[in-house]
Amino acid sequence: MTSLSTVLLVFVPLVVFYISNAVAIGTLLDGACTDTSNCTTVPSSECSTTKKTCQCLSTHYKHNSTTCAPKIGYNGACLATSQCKEVNTTCQTKCICIASHFRDSSSCEPLITPSKSCGAKGNSSCVDNAYCNHTSTGFCVCGVNFHASSTSCNSAVTMAVVEISTLILCFMVAYLEVLK
Ligand SMILES: *[C@@H]1O[C@H](CO)[C@@H](O)[C@H](O)[C@H]1NC(C)=O
Ligand SMILES: *[C@@H]1O[C@H](CO)[C@@H](O)[C@H](O)[C@H]1NC(C)=O
Numbered sequence: 001m002t003s004l005s006t007v008l009l010v011f012v013p014l015v016v017f018y019i020s021n022a023v024a025i026g027t028l029l030d031g032a033c034t035d036t037s038n039c040t041t042v043p044s045s046e047c048s049t050t051k052k053t054c055q056c057l058s059t060h061y062k063h064n065s066t067t068c069a070p071k072i073g074y075n076g077a078c079l080a081t082s083q084c085k086e087v088n089t090t091c092q093t094k095c096i097c098i099a100s101h102f103r104d105s106s107s108c109e110p111l112i113t114p115s116k117s118c119g120a121k122g123n124s125s126c127v128d129n130a131y132c133n134h135t136s137t138g139f140c141v142c143g144v145n146f147h148a149s150s151t152s153c154n155s156a157v158t159m160a161v162v163e164i165s166t167l168i169l170c171f172m173v174a175y176l177e178v179l180k
């Protein structure tokens with residue numbers, strides 16, 4: 001009778017393992033598919049028409065090879081940008097606006113450039129080195145010692161470096177002309 005218990009001990013787990021995997025194989029995330037009907041093993045996955053593999057729906061991210069988790073909302077804890085739900089957000093331990101954007105009422109919008117209206121949106125809505133000059137009907141103005149271009153506020157030092165580089169370039173061009 002030892003042979004029967006040996007058979008049971010060895011084969012039953014093997015058969016269970018085989019069946020559970022055979023059902024799943026080919027339908028796990030990143031597995032080949034031709035149609036979303038192939039991707040039923042992992043809930044909230046679909047057959048990507050471009051990759052021809054099972055991928056999480058756009059509303060979800062890949063948690064592991066068998067799980068698609070719902071994407072994370074604003075300020076939610078995250079591990080990767082691909083987990084963040086909203087457009088123009090990035091994962092910095094939490095899903096927040098990318099550096100070029102600020103948080104408006106319920107979305108991330110591009111930072112406001114000099115002389116454009118900011119009003120109630122406050123100082124953090126203006127581009128770097130600019131602030132909102134009034135709390136209700138203001139517009140973004142550059143801070144002291146910063147000069148406005150159409151898209152940014154630059155320090156006098158930055159402007160000087162640009163000017164000096166141009167000057168040096170002019171001298172080099174002139175010098176090369178003399179050598180000719
Ligand atoms: C996907 O499902 C279709 C229809 O059931 C089947 O013909 C096809 O072989 C499956 N493709 C893969 C890669 O499993
Ligand atoms: C995301 O950022 C882009 C580029 O700045 C902008 O065109 C788009 O409107 C933004 N989308 C939303 C929903 O804020």
Ligand SMILES: *[C@@H]1O[C@H](CO)[C@@H](O)[C@H](O)[C@H]1NC(C)=O
Nearest residue numbers: 122123130131132133135143
């Ligand atoms: C915005 O910035 C200006 C200039 O630095 C400052 O005087 C003002 O108090 C700031 N307002 C807020 C709400 O932080």
